Amino acid sequence: MGADTTGGGPAAAAAVPGTRSGEPGGGLPGAVQPLAVRMRPRGLDEVVGQAHLLGPGTPIRQLVERDVPMSLVLWGPPGTGKTTLATVVSSVTRRRFVEISAVTDGVKRVRAEIDLARRELGMTGRQTVLFVDEVHRFNKAQQDALLPAVENRWVSFIGATTENPFFSVISPLLSRSLLLTLEPLGEDDLREVIRRALADERGLNGAVELDPAAEDHLVRLAGGDARRTLTYLEAAGLVVADGDTITPEVLEKAVDRAAVRYDREGDQHYDVISAFIKSIRGSDVDAALHYLARMIEAGEDPRFIARRLIVHASEDIGMADPTALQTATAAAHAVEFVGLPEARINLAQAVIHLSLAPKSNAVITAIGEAISDVKKGLVGPVPAHLREAHYKGAAQIGHGKGYKYAHDHPGGVVRQQYAPDTVKDREYYRPTRHGAEARFSEVLDRIRTVLRGKGTGKPAK
Known part of the structure; x- marks a missing residue:
């Protein structure tokens, strides 16, 4: 999938940390592997999402199809496909795959794998894909150890990071790599991930069904993360017997997260946002935070929430606290730059500021009366x-x-x-x-x- 999800065979085997393509799952039978590992794609055409990276003529497709040495830095939120793309590249190009975790491995392991890759290349001509997960956790000296191998193409380096690589990856390594930015999966992508996992023999193989309301809740819980989607789906599948249906109640029990009754196209959407704004206008900060939490948990678009805060800052506060608009606008920028879940903190700060600010509707009244006179x-x-x-x-x-x-x-x-x-x-x-x-x-x-x-x-x- 477009996340660290669907697939099997050599790709799925290589995805288990510390294993190579010749050691499926580190010796684990397929049924023992997590659903997210079993359902990893076996080729680029099986990847869900990230169409901007995988369409015809895109760099990664050209690099894979032409089987040339490459170095990539994959930047994106968790569960968007960084490990998936690395394993697919290895599997499709028949390259040896080595995964290193920057959390647990150090320079000694890096140098040992590079030496092994050089010998393999010299003796058999076979390329090695060296995948470094969480590469931003390597310090400068550790990242420097990768440079000779990348410079001389002893390995095809693929680094995955959830942090901005311009701040977390050293410039020499970044300049020698193609930077690809991955995006959170959309709702349609996540639903495709779920439906494949339910039906595919590598997944649940039709053993259970999923209630539409439970699917909606699962998509909301995922937050664009396909790995999380499949983890929750697998947990729910363990709760029900074969042939049964996963309901919202089953899913709530499995993941310990209540399903917020909220239809983004229906009454709840309008009622909750109305109560949210009126609570801020009425200076009830606690009620306002409740409705904010309710919208976030229900999967409301955070950009929509931010836009409403910007409007409210001028409509109901205005010149009584001119900094309210600055705070609301800054929160909107934070939503675009950081995204959820972290941006919930920025939205909460704006809600608290606006709730406690002195109120005035003089601004909206003034422009309203001026426009009225012009229309007359x-x-x-x-x-x-x-x-x-x-x-x-x-x-x-x-x-x-x-x-x-x-x-x-x-x-x-x-x-x-x-x-x-x-x-x-x-x-x-x-x-x-x-x-x-x-x-x-x-x-x-x-x-x-x-x-x-x-x-x-x-x-x-």
Whole structure:
């Protein structure tokens, strides 16, 4: 699959840490291997997801089909296919496969495997795929040990990392490798992973069925991670007898995760997001966090949540706390850059900030009233002294005549008319006395007094 999942045969055997292609599963029978290992693809055409990397003419397909030495760095979240691609490359190209874990192995093991690969290459001409999982956990000296083998193509190096390789992989190694970015699997991809595992003889071989509601819950729990999907499916399969159906209740029991009743296309979607925003507006931070957790656990798109926070920051807080919009926007950027599950922390910070911030709807009221007047036809001509006066002949028709340059006057404010006659007395923005807006209320009153030569009355409460 497009994750460290489906497959069998040599590819699946080689996927077990510390084994080689000639040692299936380290001696483990197929039935003992995890479902995610048994269901690994046996070729590129069986891989689910990552179409941007595996389509016709893509670099990895060209490299595999032409069987040339290569070095790759695979960057992506867990369960998106890094180990899968490494094993498929090895199996399809008939290369010897060696897996090293940067968590448990050190330079001694790396050098020993490189020496063995050189001898194999010299004696038989057979290439070795050296797969280093979690390569970002190797320090600089350990990564340096890989350079001669990569430089001289004694091995085809494939490094897998969940961390940004530009920060975690040394530049010489990165510059000698093709960087491929893997993406979390989409819902359709995950459903294909599940259905193959249910039917395939390497998987559950039709022994159990999966209720549609349980499938939906399984997809939500996966979070784009196919390995997690198959692990949960296997656990649920152990709970039921052959021929039975895996229901949401069975899945809840197997994985100890409640199925949140939430339809992203139905009433729950609209009801929960409505309650979420109203809780923030009402400053109930605990209720707001509950609804945030509920949406996250139900698989709601975090980008949708972030967009609603950005809107709320101006609609219900505005100038009472101008930093609220900055926080909400930063959380949205974090969602794009980091993704779930880590971005839940950024979203929670934004929710707490917005919930506890002083509230004001003066911003949305102001733009709403201004748009309403424009729709009513209250547009009027731009005052002559504000019109463009820099083109030839403009002065002859009075453009710019009498304009007062604000910077030439005390405080940078001078009495003159800016709005058209039709709306010159309108006061759209009526700041509250809440939070920072109280200061803006005082500033605005002074400015309007200078501009119009009169007070502005009481600000909104």
